Amino acid sequence: MDTNGLTVKSGHIIRLHFEQNDNHLESLYLSCNALGDAGSCEIASGLKHDKRLKRLGLASNCIGVEGARALVDALVDHASLQQLNLGYMKATILLGGLDNVIGDEGATEISRLIRLNKQ
Incomplete structure (x- = not known):
């Protein structure tokens, strides 16, 4: 679902899907959205x-x-997650999007995930 104009409302809908405890997805690609x-935070909740993604x-x-921070808090005990991409997509500028800006503080959060997730 990359580059589909997804917003906070979409994040809420995805959250509701995961909360049903009936997820069969192993991959979810939502890059280059808003x-x-x-x-x-909705998705993290x-x-x-x-435990399948x-x-x-x-x-x-x-x-x-x-x-x-919300993603790290949610994923630190998520045994199955193998890949998390918070990077930059080349099409971002062309599509009028904004990249992720987690900075040093966000990088500290990501390092916490790496350190604490023993899976």
Whole structure:
């Protein structure tokens, strides 16, 4: 679902899907959208109920420190997740999107995920 104009509302819908505890997805690619911190926090809340997802792509979604922290909190005990992409998509500028800006504080959060996730 990369580059589909997804917003906070979409993040909420995805959260509800995960909260049903009936997820069969192993990969979810949502890069180059407009989820922002609020949308990524919604998804993070849902991920606390999911244990199947292996790959999550959230590149170029205008995610900052708040969103990165919420994702780390949700994923630190997520045994199946193998890939998390919070990077940059080349098409971001052409599509009028914004990249993720997690900065040093967000990088500290990501390092916490790496350090604490023993899976």
